[in-house]
Amino acid sequence: MDFDVVIVGGGPAGLSTACRLMQLAAEGEKELSVVVLEKGSEIGAHILSGAVLEPKAMNELFPDWKERGAPLNTPVTGDEVHFYTSQEKSIKMPGFMIPAPMHNDGNYIVSLGNVTRWLGEQAEALGVEIFPGFAAAEILYNEDGSVAGVATGDMGVGSDGEQKDSYEAGMELRARYTIFAEGCRGHLGKQLIKKFNLDEGKSPQHYGIGIKELWKIDADKHQPGLVVHGAGWPLNESGATGGSFLYHLEDNQVVVGLITDLSYDNAHLSPFDEFQVFKHHSTIKSVLEGGERISYGARAIVKGGLNSLPKMTFPGGLVVGCDAGTLNFSKIKGSHTAMKSGMIAAETLFEEFSAHEDSTGKELEAFTENFNNSWLYEELHASRNFGPAMHKFGTYLGGAFNYIDQNILRGKMPFTLRDDTPDYATLKTAEDSPMITYPKPDGKISFDKPSSVFLSNTNHEEDQPCHLTLADASIPLSKNLPTWAEPAQRYCPAGVYEVVEKDNEKLFQINAQNCVHCKTCDIKDPSQNITWVVPEGGGGPNYPNM
Secondary structure, three states, X not given: OEEEEEEEOOOHHHHHHHHHHHHHHHHOOOOOOEEEEEOOOOOOOOOOOOOEEOOHHHHHHOOOOOOOOOOOOEEOOXXXXXXXXXXXXXXXXXXXXXXXXXXXXXXXXXXXXXXXXXXXXXXXXXXXXEEEOOOEEEEEXXXXXXXXXXXXXXXXXXXXXXXXXXXXXXXXXXXXXXXXOXXXXXXXXXXXXXXXOOOOOOOOOOEEEEEEEEEEOOHHHOOOOEEEEEEEOOHHHHOOOEEEEEEEOOOOEEEEEEEEEOOOOOOOOOHHHHHHHHOOOHHHHHHHOOOEEEEEEEEEEEOOHHHHOOOOEEOOEEEOXXXXXXXXXXXXXXXXXXXXXXXXXXXXXXXHHHHOOOOOOOOOOHHHHHHHOOHHHHHHHHOOOHHHHHHHHHHHHXXXXXXXXXXXXXXXXXXXXXXXXXXXHHOOOOOOOOOOOOOOOOOOOOOOHHHHHHHOOOEOOOOOOOOEEEOOOOOOOOOOOOHHHOOHHHHOOOOOEEEEEEOOEEEEEEOHHHOOOOOHHHHHOOOOOEEEOOOOOOOEOOOOOO
């Protein structure tokens, strides 16, 4: 199938690219064929975010979004930041001490999944073709080495590699230009960055793992529009960093979550269990008690910022949004930046199509200039020190540094901090890490992994090749180490990895059916032996209202 533009990923970046491109085509009376591939069963199925949305990009893309019924229903009415010092105590920071980017005046608490579904409807109305349930599995190249499009994965292949009765061959979608917008740690974006050396001269990308639950709470505890961010306990007890959130949506619903920076060094740390412990803080537990947990999910978050942002252009296409790493971690927001990067991509493409009717396979160098002249670059440049400061100096000193940088100097610090240690390289061995013992979940506020994964509506066709591949199957286990020493059992928030003993032999078991597509294993595995690739299209979580 041939198109002018193929977009891989139906999230905010990909759909904003599609919408803006078709808007420009309509204004310029040009016919363009644009298709969006989405590996989830529907648009929004794999979208997971806090989320507080800054509407800056939305205002530019659809100035009449309110009239169009965009699901931005809960404006922020209150904004709090807490330092949690223990399970019972916390310090509420006065507003003037909070780094300026963390203020949320004019923003909206949303379900990003629902916002994305709405963007999908706008794209289709503009003439974009959307193929949900189709996973882009392979990059296609022209003879000159430029990207020619993508191929979707075969369906109906058994775990033994043989074709089943339900076999359907994948299809090739060829394009003049291909836009990769897969989200954080996209597996094709990862290949492109390596092939074209797009990260040359950049700091390694950095990540967090965000774990989130949606709750229905008692009406008398509900404060629509309240945003609560926090840091400190329990992560600081093991020397880890990160942050928490509690957002009050509409309809007596709240979302609660914990982001654990994947630069942590203790091999016994479990981000899932840290989150379950966090919910027992007195200020959080008091909100959740008597409520009902509705949904659960987890997703890696890209947070390296401008220092880690790769070159986004290559012959035949662009990589945009969180696939590249455009999230502004100082704001804890990436939706508006992802959308804007996609809009810049669309404007660059349309400029190229207008200037050269038969343009195909070129490197769109004008994108870099357009990006550098945008408010997106200005925003990322001003916050370039935020993440490195937290990593180098910790929560408290890092917070003080960022207060000076953001509130006093407005992001114009005369130097740039860097964090050049990859997240996977920070992990110590289990023997060299202090043991962490987590309490058993109580089934009311805290829960186990199996019941949590159940609420994510995760499902994969069981008889298919494992999409969690090992470069060397012997690496995960050493017969001389105890079973508990394998860290994959702890950094995975879905119970995918287990070490089991059979006939007095240890086996590294991969329960791929449980995978929520968070990509943490691909990032944190200390030997970089695990590679996440796409399973059959339509597999994975099906998040409602996340």
